[in-house]
Amino acid sequence: MEHINAAKIDSDKINQVIRECIKKGEKEIRISNIHAMHNVAAGLCGDASVTFEDSTGLYTASYLEGPTVTINGNVGWYAGDNMVSGELIIKQNTGCNVGAYIAGGNLVVYGNTGSRVGYGMKGGTIIIGGNAGRWAGQLSMGGTLIILGNCGPAIGESMFTGKIFTRDPQAEEKMGGNVIYDEITIEEAAELDSLFAAYGFEAKGAEFHVIRPILDPSGKHKYVLFKPELNKEGAAKYKASGRNGGCYGAE
Amino acid sequence: MEQNKQVKIVNPEKGTWNNIVLSEIDYKAANGKYRIRGCGSPRKVPNFDDLVILPGQCTRMTIDTYREDCETRVVLGKRFAKNPIVLETPIMIAGMSFGALSKNAKIALSKATAMTGTLISNGEGGCLPEELENSYRQSIQILASRMGFKKELLFQADMLEILYGIGAKPGLAGHLMGEKITDEISKIRQIPAGIDLHSHPRSGDAFGADDLVVKMKQLREITNWETPIFAKIAASRVREDIKIAVKVGFDGIILDGCTAGTGAAPVMAADHLGIPTMPALVQAVRTLEEMNVKDEVSLIVSGGIKDGADMAKAIAIGADAVAIGTAAMIAMGCRVCMNCQAGQCAFGIGTQNPEQVAKLDIDVAARRVANYIEAMTAEAVLLAKAAGKTKLSNLEREDLRSMTLESCAMTGIPLAGSDLVIGQGFGYTASNTL
Numbered sequence: 001m002e003h004i005n006a007a008k009i010d011s012d013k014i015n016q017v018i019r020e021c022i023k024k025g026e027k028e029i030r031i032s033n034i035h036a037m038h039n040v041a042a043g044l045c046g047d048a049s050v051t052f053e054d055s056t057g058l059y060t061a062s063y064l065e066g067p068t069v070t071i072n073g074n075v076g077w078y079a080g081d082n083m084v085s086g087e088l089i090i091k092q093n094t095g096c097n098v099g100a101y102i103a104g105g106n107l108v109v110y111g112n113t114g115s116r117v118g119y120g121m122k123g124g125t126i127i128i129g130g131n132a133g134r135w136a137g138q139l140s141m142g143g144t145l146i147i148l149g150n151c152g153p154a155i156g157e158s159m160f161t162g163k164i165f166t167r168d169p170q171a172e173e174k175m176g177g178n179v180i181y182d183e184i185t186i187e188e189a190a191e192l193d194s195l196f197a198a199y200g201f202e203a204k205g206a207e208f209h210v211i212r213p214i215l216d217p218s219g220k221h222k223y224v225l226f227k228p229e230l231n232k233e234g235a236a237k238y239k240a241s242g243r244n245g246g247c248y249g250a251e
Numbered sequence: 252m253e254q255n256k257q258v259k260i261v262n263p264e265k266g267t268w269n270n271i272v273l274s275e276i277d278y279k280a281a282n283g284k285y286r287i288r289g290c291g292s293p294r295k296v297p298n299f300d301d302l303v304i305l306p307g308q309c310t311r312m313t314i315d316t317y318r319e320d321c322e323t324r325v326v327l328g329k330r331f332a333k334n335p336i337v338l339e340t341p342i343m344i345a346g347m348s349f350g351a352l353s354k355n356a357k358i359a360l361s362k363a364t365a366m367t368g369t370l371i372s373n374g375e376g377g378c379l380p381e382e383l384e385n386s387y388r389q390s391i392q393i394l395a396s397r398m399g400f401k402k403e404l405l406f407q408a409d410m411l412e413i414l415y416g417i418g419a420k421p422g423l424a425g426h427l428m429g430e431k432i433t434d435e436i437s438k439i440r441q442i443p444a445g446i447d448l449h450s451h452p453r454s455g456d457a458f459g460a461d462d463l464v465v466k467m468k469q470l471r472e473i474t475n476w477e478t479p480i481f482a483k484i485a486a487s488r489v490r491e492d493i494k495i496a497v498k499v500g501f502d503g504i505i506l507d508g509c510t511a512g513t514g515a516a517p518v519m520a521a522d523h524l525g526i527p528t529m530p531a532l533v534q535a536v537r538t539l540e541e542m543n544v545k546d547e548v549s550l551i552v553s554g555g556i557k558d559g560a561d562m563a564k565a566i567a568i569g570a571d572a573v574a575i576g577t578a579a580m581i582a583m584g585c586r587v588c589m590n591c592q593a594g595q596c597a598f599g600i601g602t603q604n605p606e607q608v609a610k611l612d613i614d615v616a617a618r619r620v621a622n623y624i625e626a627m628t629a630e631a632v633l634l635a636k637a638a639g640k641t642k643l644s645n646l647e648r649e650d651l652r653s654m655t656l657e658s659c660a661m662t663g664i665p666l667a668g669s670d671l672v673i674g675q676g677f678g679y680t681a682s683n684t685l
Contacts, residue, residue, distance in 0.1 A: 221445075
């Protein structure tokens, strides 16, 4: 195992040092004193296990392709952005927009995450052990998002394709537009059980429901766009008590 | 005396209530929604035709139009990137998606770049392998939707464009109507076939200028500082946007004016969002000069560029190159019916209908676009030589004069036949007294 003390390494050199270790054939690399540097493990390729012993900044393991990257601390926004393959394992909490545009691989957060987890995701699997903020899985185009804790509002807003698994009892009321709340299939529950076993989560797939893009009876996406709602009842109120009564807005 | 004879008004001028306005009201009354239209805006706005170029006479020696050389080669993206792009002519093909355009049209355009030594941008929705194979130089857009975007494109690109907006519908996302979302396009973009697509409005991987600074380092590191990275910006608050783009560290900027085209946009957006190309360009150049980075940051301008005169005037104002979209489609046969959104293009350009697509002969269309680029380059060269330049890039604002008070006020370029400059001058020290 190779140990790198990042205390005296510039932030724009750290990835180069890691890449050189992987190039030399190191399979296990531990990095200490990363001090929330941004872009750590960005674009990292190859076959290795890279562990950061403390917290990292923005864009951690973005465009990751192959390695398993583990962060023992917290992680900033945009972790796993455009990730292609491999694993990104975050032991504590994250900022927002984690897993944006992820195309493949597994991204696992054991703590809580902020808003827009899995924004525009296209593939891969994201597991959030804790709670997720609003707009989880917004405008996703594929992949699987699993949230073990509570969901924020507007979950799944306008998903094109993909699935969000949740066991939040209020999930149905929190859903965004253009999605439905559905029962989990036996196959899907088994797939979740396998992931939970692999990553050490005490949960059962059968406890979950699925949020899916809304389809019409022919199986075609039933996409509805925003349209301003004109409240005719509200207008009637002003007519009755406003102009006629000489006092606008009076009840 | 005869009284009150009934005589109808014949062909009255209807002022506000012209036929276009009537048609728009009829559409909304019939459908309860606004119209989506192709091709951009038909509005008349101040443009490069409002400027003229001053030819050399006693003060400058002209260059022989038919026998002497004038260099057209241009280098773009040299600010930080190790591998800037060298183009034989400063005309690139603007980003137009496979989806908005047919596969044949995309291939024809990319072949035209190989014939003329220039650059094509892929547009939203990924990059066709055939486009990549045939293009001379390839720009890859990184859009808010990332539809069809793959990591390997970062390494295949000769240039990257982070797209913030397009001139035809700034502030809005991509539109692709259901008629054009075939199974093939659905697969590439990872969206259901047949939906009316309104793609991601905001980028999910950078929520502001501070994030962008870090994002830029991410892309630089992944691309090993080799590939030029441009920002594509719709003309809006040009001064502020350019300042942010420069501070973020882009190698160049593509500035898209409100007369730019598109495959589909709400009429309101095309007609009422953003500012015209010519004044936007002036504001961009002023800002780069104020920041003392004009020579470092490449500036490409687009939005209604139609001929060598537009290009020559844009270069004289301070652009390094221009991008063409609608004009290249017209070269392939488009007649600007403004109905691209319907996906029933009779010329096989803005359609995915296999029978219509087959009507566009790729090699003929490619040759026509290449011819057009060559002729447009020759037009610009003719004007530059008449102004006494041996390089296209030597055209300068001092070679220009405004033809209207409006263009004079917008550009700070003196009114023709006078030294009058209205408002903020553009490097001129002319007297403003009438």
